[in-house]
Amino acid sequence: MATARLQERYGTAVPLRQMVSYRLSRLQAKLNAQATKILKENGDLTLMQWRILVMLDLYGEVTIARIVRETEFDKGLLSRTAKAMVQKGLIATKSNDSDLRQNHLSMTPQGRGVFDRAFAPMRGRQDKLLNSMSDEQRENLFEAFEMIENSLDEMRENE
Amino acid sequence: MATARLQERYGTAVPLRQMVSYRLSRLQAKLNAQATKILKENGDLTLMQWRILVMLDLYGEVTIARIVRETEFDKGLLSRTAKAMVQKGLIATKSNDSDLRQNHLSMTPQGRGVFDRAFAPMRGRQDKLLNSMSDEQRENLFEAFEMIENSLDEMRENE
DNA sequence: ACTTAATAGTTGACGTATCAACCTTTATCT
DNA sequence: AGATAAAGGTTGATACGTCAACTATTAAGT
Secondary structure, eight states: OOOOGSHHHOOOOGGGOOHHHHHHHHHHHHHHHHHHHHHHHHOOOHHHHHHHHHHHHHHEEEEHHHHHHOOOOOOOHHHHHHHHHHHHTTTEEEEETTTEEEEEEOHHHHHHHHHHHHHHHHHHHHHHHHHSSSHHHHHHHHHHHHHHHHHHHHHOOOO | OOGGOOOOOOSSOOOGOOOHHHHHHHHHHHHHHHHHHHHHHHTOOOHHHHHHHHHHHHHSSHHHHHHHHHHHHOOHHHHHHHHHHHHHEEEEEEEEEEEEEEEEEEOHHHHHHHHHHHHHHHHHHHHHHHHOOOOOHHHHHHHHHHHHHHHHHHHOOOO
8 A cells, every 4th residue: 555655646645525534623623613603692601611501401410420421521621611610600519418429510590591592593503504404314424423433432442 | 322321301402412513523532532643653743744744745735825725724723733844854845936925835755754654554544434334325424524514604604 | 347449520731723913925906 | 106905824822622640439349
C-alpha cells in the first residue's frame, strides 16, 4: 500500500468528501455552533447546561455518575457545569442518605422555565434537520452511527 | 448503551438515541480520540497537523486560505499549527512574489516521511469503520451528512 | 473483620477550538 | 489616482473538552 504510493501521489489519499472523521467533525462543529447560538438567544444556556437539563427532563432526577453512564460525557466537565448551574439557580442538589457519595441533581422551577423556553427552538431545529430526510433515511442514519460507534468500541478493546 | 434503564421517561424531549447533535458529538469525540492516539503512536502528529499534511498530499501546495475554503477549518488554528509544523521541519513555506499576502505551504521530505508512516494506520482505521457497512449504506451516510449540512447552511442564511 | 477494589464527585493542568482584533497587501469603485 | 473594501495571515482572549490525580464513601474478597 505505502509502496504503491511512491511516485506521483497527488490525491493518493481518499477524497475529502469520504473522510469520515473529517466530515463528522465539520458537521459536528456546525451543529454545535448553531445550537450554541440558539441557546444563547433563548435563556443563555451553554450546550452542556442544556444537555444536563435534557437529562433532568428525561429522567427527573439524576446523579452525575448516571449521566456519565448514559452519555459518556466527561465527569469533570459535568461536575463543573452542574456547579455553575446551581449557582445560577437552574438546578438543585440533594445528597443521598443511603449513599453519601451520591449527589442528586434536579431542576428548580427557574431551571424548568429556562428549559421550557429553549425547548421549542431546539426542537424546531432538530426537526428541520431531520425533516429533510425520509423516515427510512433517518433510521439508517442512526443505525450507521451505532455501527461506527460499535466498531470504534471494538477496536478500542482489541489493542 | 443501557437500554433497560431508559424506560422511566417523563420528559417532553426526544429520546437520547435520536438527538442528532448529541449523537454526532459523541461519535465525533470517539473518532477524534482514536485518531489522536494513532497519530501519536505513528509519528507524533496532532490531528490538525495530520489534516494539513492530507491537504498537502491532495493538492501538492496550498495556502492557508485555500485550506479554509476547502475545509472551513479555523484560519487562526491553521496558522498556529502551520507555524509549529515549520518549526518541526514537517512543512516549508514560500511566499508568492505576485501576491505578497500569500504564503504557500508544502511538505518537506521529512514531512512526507511522517505522513507516509501515519498513512497506513490512518487509512486502515478508516477502512475498518467503513467496512462495517455496505456500499449502499456508506453512500447513504455521506448523503445524509450533506443533507444535514445543507439544511444547516440554509438555516444560517434565513435569519 | 479487615484489606483491597470500585464508585461518586471535585479539582488542576493542558491542549484544542472559536472569535475578534489587527496588520498587510491586493482589488474594486468612482 | 485616491479612497474603500476585501483577502491573506497572525495573534490574543477565552471557552471547551480531556485526562489524571485525589478525597470520601461503599462494595467485594478472603
